[in-house]
Amino acid sequence: MNQTQFKEIKEVITKTMATSEFYKVKYKGIDLNAINNQEDFENLPFTDKGDLRDAYPLGLQAVPDKEIVRIHSSSGTTGTPVIIPYTKKDVSDWALMFKRCYEVAGITDIDRIHITPGYGLWTAGIGFQAGAELLGAMAIPMGPGNTDKQIKMMIDMKSTVLCATSSYALLLAEEITKRGVKDKIHLKKGVIGSERWGEKMRKRIANELGVELYDIYGLTEIYGPGIGISCDKESGMHYWDDYFYFEIIDPKTGKQVPCGEIGELVITTLKKEGAPLIRYRTHDLTRFISGECACGRKYPRIDIILGRTDDMIKVKGINIFPAQIDEGLKEVEDASSEYQVMIDHLNGKDIMTLFFEIEPNADKEAVEDNVKHHFKNKIGIMLVAKAVSIGELPRSEKKTSRIFDNRY
Secondary structure, three states: EEEEEEHHHHHHHHHHHHHHHHHHOOOOOOOOHHHHOOHHHOOOOOOOHHHHHHHOOOOOOOHHHHEEEEEEEOOOHHHOOOEEEEEHHHHHHHHHHHHHHHOOOOOOOOOOOEEOOOOOOOOHHHHHHHHHHHHOOOOOOOOOOOHHHHHHHHHOOOOOEEEEEEEHHHHHHHHHHOOEEEEEOOOOOOEEEOOOOOHHHHHHHHHHHHOOEEEEEEEEEEEEEEEEEEEOOOOOOEEEOOEEEEEEEEEOOOOOOOOOEEHHHHHOOOOOOOOOOOEEEEEEEEEEEOOOOOOOOOOOOEEEOOHHHHHHEEEOOOEEEEHHHHHHHHHOOOOEEEEEEEEEEEEEEEEEEEEEEEOOOOOHHHHHHHHHHHHHHHOOOOOOOEEEEOOOOOOOOOOOOEEEEOOO
């Protein structure tokens, strides 16, 4: 944090404490005049999703009602939802950031952008659309589902850009191949977000659709998707440091980790009006990437999201993240990208069964043995490996659930 950044953050804290009832309560007793440097800022308490749920429905609102033009809500299906109010400027800023994302991906006003993420309270669909319209491109606001119609419109409208979750992009890619209509598809690029995905899945989608892929990042609490994106160099994701201040912390201690080390991303908004957030713990795991990107852009970078602190599972005393499963399957020949994990507790023991898809004509038993030994050597866990044919595991139009813990 340099002096210019600190000055901007101090202004944000001062304004937020004056306008946000939420932060007036949360920071009660904190002397603003005592926040004079980065260390003082890093001693401020974190904001977490639990705080936001406790503020339901509009406790986060930091401006009068007449300034609020829209609300969005987190996509979670359990617990109290998080409601985020937006001002006209918030909506405008978000569209501008999304336009930047498209531009980083080389998308222009002559592209036709096929939007499959959901609309409504969820931030995804409308964010993709607003950015496309500001760019001047043709938005095709499909929303999720109805794969037959998706493919028909993709062909008839000659869509050049696909916006989707990785799960739905894979489902569409497989359907297009299965139907033999790849030569009728005009897609050139894919902007993929909402869930992490492994290298094998990335290659399958890219190869089957014949597109360049870009990771887009965001979360409802912080506008929505569009706060960062990967570029052609595929070396992390650029984020908009004129709108956000990023920290990466040790999720256990809350202390900053050295640059380049993996930790939990914490975000402070610098321009948000409706619901500004200070030191918000995203639970997303990533790392800073130092130096200037080969693409020449000055915006700083974080790595693609490697997982979430709350995605971790503990089996036989070993901590396992989904990213490790992706990585493990990537290194086994003939293992495909899709998997499903079932964890059970039988006869006093934890049993982890890994179902995974294999390439056609692969030796099922040999691949199962390779997966079993690979995970034992790399992660230290003996699991039950079960190979199935491609397409046998469930596909989703939104996010795909891959880990099922039946012990509780």
